[in-house]
Amino acid sequence: MKEINNRGLACPQPVINTKRALEEINQGTVISIVDNETAFENVKRFAENAGFNITTAEKNGAYYLTITKGEGNGPVEVVAPVCETSQVVYLFTSNTLGSGAEDLGETLMISFFNSLLEKNPPRVLMLVNSGVRLAIQQSRVLEQINKLVERGTEVLACGTCLDYYKLKEQLAVGRITNMLEILDNMTGGDRVITL
The missing domain is CATH 3.30.110.40 (TusA-like domain)
Incomplete structure (x- = not known):
């Protein structure tokens, strides 16, 4: 036992x-x-x-x-359990939070991710436009995003956006996706929050 x-x-x-x-x-x-x-x-x-x-x-x-x-039980298979807020999808359209001063927007984004770590993790973080900068090697929130991934959050970064900003080789967390998958996540019945 x-x-x-x-x-x-x-x-x-x-x-x-x-x-x-x-x-x-x-x-x-x-x-x-x-x-x-x-x-x-x-x-x-x-x-x-x-x-x-x-x-x-x-x-x-x-x-x-x-x-x-006991005998007869198969191998243990689990990827990540569904958590309390698993029906939440965040769509990040920018690497800053709000409009106005960019340095303030970066500070607010760091604060947002630190606060998000205190909650149950969202099911998906979708990153489009300059939002893909949140998942690159130089991101100021990379550590927080990695902690969310450890807790079961999936990170999807727009491939077209990574190509546009020439950041594909710098993607440090998550995987590259396309607009069809992004649209599927937005219309799949989950609650979508756009930032």
Whole structure:
């Protein structure tokens, strides 16, 4: 039996920790302890989708998920769980926030990303026009964007825009996309916020 303490961890880390613990054993029991409902639902969904036996209990303000891995369970497969704000897509049309003084806009963008790290991660960051500058090697928010990616956010940078600004070789996070995929994300039923 192995116990994993995921208290205080934001999505998707509890699922990742649970997945790793299950990968380390051929069969047996892993108890994953979480302290918020989002993590509880995500770990539970992961275990059920992977075909493991699972029982749950709540005590002392924490959720205990007892997951049993036995013969017949397949390999553990998970990329990133769906988090609370997973239906949010941000469309960045600029590398600054607001219009006016560019240095103020850069400062506001840094503040925005620092604040975004305190929330559950968005599903997608879409970068168009000069917004692609947010994902290049010299970006002042590259560290924050990488942290969002670690938590399950996908970053899509417009290929035409990267070509226009001659930045394709400097893309440091995310992947190159096209307008059709951007449009699919904008019309796919998610809440889209344009900045």
